[in-house]
Amino acid sequence: MLAMNYRGPYRVRAAHKPDPVIEHPNDAIVRVTRSCICGSDLHLYHGLVPDTRIGHTFGHEFTGVVVETGSSVQNLKVGDHVLVPFNIFCGSCYFCQKELYSNCHNVNPEATAVGGIYGYSHTTGGYDGGQAEYVRVPMADVGPTVIPKDIDVDDAVLLTDAFPTGYQAAEMGDIKQGDTVVIFGAGPVGIFAAKSAWMMGAGRVIVVDHIEYRLEFVKNYAQCEIVNFKDVRDMAVHIKKMTDWLGADVCIDCVGCEASGSAMQSLTGRYMMMQAGSATALFWAINCVRKGGTVSIVGVYGPTFNFVPIGNAINKGLTLRMNQASVKRHLPRLIEHIQSGIISPKDIITHRIPLEEVSDAYHIFSSKLDNCIKPVLVPPG
Ligand code: NAD
Ligand code: ZN
Numbered sequence: 538m539l540a541m542n543y544r545g546p547y548r549v550r551a552a553h554k555p556d557p558v559i560e561h562p563n564d565a566i567v568r569v570t571r572s573c574i575c576g577s578d579l580h581l582y583h584g585l586v587p588d589t590r591i592g593h594t595f596g597h598e599f600t601g602v603v604v605e606t607g608s609s610v611q612n613l614k615v616g617d618h619v620l621v622p623f624n625i626f627c628g629s630c631y632f633c634q635k636e637l638y639s640n641c642h643n644v645n646p647e648a649t650a651v652g653g654i655y656g657y658s659h660t661t662g663g664y665d666g667g668q669a670e671y672v673r674v675p676m677a678d679v680g681p682t683v684i685p686k687d688i689d690v691d692d693a694v695l696l697t698d699a700f701p702t703g704y705q706a707a708e709m710g711d712i713k714q715g716d717t718v719v720i721f722g723a724g725p726v727g728i729f730a731a732k733s734a735w736m737m738g739a740g741r742v743i744v745v746d747h748i749e750y751r752l753e754f755v756k757n758y759a760q761c762e763i764v765n766f767k768d769v770r771d772m773a774v775h776i777k778k779m780t781d782w783l784g785a786d787v788c789i790d791c792v793g794c795e796a797s798g799s800a801m802q803s804l805t806g807r808y809m810m811m812q813a814g815s816a817t818a819l820f821w822a823i824n825c826v827r828k829g830g831t832v833s834i835v836g837v838y839g840p841t842f843n844f845v846p847i848g849n850a851i852n853k854g855l856t857l858r859m860n861q862a863s864v865k866r867h868l869p870r871l872i873e874h875i876q877s878g879i880i881s882p883k884d885i886i887t888h889r890i891p892l893e894e895v896s897d898a899y900h901i902f903s904s905k906l907d908n909c910i911k912p913v914l915v916p917p918g
Pocket of ligand 1: 575576577578579580698699702721722723724725726727745746747748751766791792793794795817818834835836837838860861862863910
């Protein structure tokens with residue numbers, strides 16, 4: 538089959554690989570119909586995630602048709618068109634019972650923190666991902682969800698990660714009626730966090746980025762205020778000015794580690810970041826939130842260590858909440874929101890690129906070219 542193939546930082550290509558096979562009675566094989574590239578894939582692409590091996594196939598946001606099931610699979614049948622949450626989880630361990638699917642204990646036993654994720658290095662289990670014609674889906678009775686008849690497959694693919702992650706980001710912010718919410722990052726996750734913040738009762742939503750076309754998009758799509766950080770000398774002062782000098786009630790980091798250093802250039806140089814990507818947005822989140830406020834972090838930090846202003850956080854009495862999203866937990870509610878017309882996730886898809894051109898697709902998305910917000914890879918056939 539054709540599959541995305543990692544060759545080293547900033548080098549990916551489409552290559553032929555053996556078709557995946559059933560390795561365990563709980564597995565299914567899925568023929569991929571849509572597969573997005575995520576901001577999380579960029580951390581892999583930029584070489585920031587430990588143990589990303591040459592030849593690995595990325596892709597944790599995909600839909601597909603079941604073509605084969607293992608002998609113990611009961612909830613899926615050949616021909617089902619499914620959306621597959623990015624988490625691989627058993628559904629029954631201590632953590633899954635608490636709906637902390639992203640922290641499942643059974644699928645990535647070598648790691649102490651994170652559970653399994655498709656196509657996300659050996660740090661998260663080494664499972665090949667869905668930027669391919671076919672993918673092996675472990676624990677197939679638990680994760681995949683049959684796409685409801687009235688849900689467009691382009692909406693469904695955004696239910697595998699970006700929309701639920703933005704939603705969980707807002708949820709972890711514990712937004713109260715009328716709260717001012719500041720979101721760092723106007724990528725897909727930040728865009729859905731902005732939409733979700735309104736659903737949870739925010740009184741004001743402000744999104745910060747430096748890419749003008751993305752800020753314009755989120756302003757229109759989520760009816761929020763925008764701040765271009767290139768125009769701002771001191772982010773904490775700027776947000777305080779906007780909020781009667783109190784600061785935001787909730788700040789949300791939808792950026793994570795940055796390879797480019799572009800955000801760093803706007804800092805005065807007071808803060809030195811770890812060599813493996815900066816954490817400017819998290820700095821700003823902690824410094825822009827009001828005393829006693831909440832910082833929610835869904836931006837991914839590939840390296841497990843980072844330098845954050847913990848002294849400021851403790852002195853301000855902040856609540857910090859963070860996790861990889863547990864996609865499955867949010868699906869019933871988010872499917873309802875799409876069905877009722879509250880949101881049309883597919884509107885953020887800007888590019889449909891054949892899988893053969895995966896190298897161009899990563900370049901476009903990573904460099905934010907051609908007004909790219911969300912690219913979808915389409916396998917041949
Ligand atoms: P993306 O790359 O499309 O968007 C990130 C945006 O952040 C870009 O528009 C960039 O210009 C902006 N940015 C960079 N530095 C900034 C700063 N200092 N302040 C404000 N904005 C800044 O990525 P995405 O797909 O939207 O994902 C965003 C983050 O969420 C990534 O770190 C990704 O790994 C993470 N993520 C987490 C989960 C989870 O479960 N926790 C799931 C999906 C994605
Ligand atoms: Zn993702």
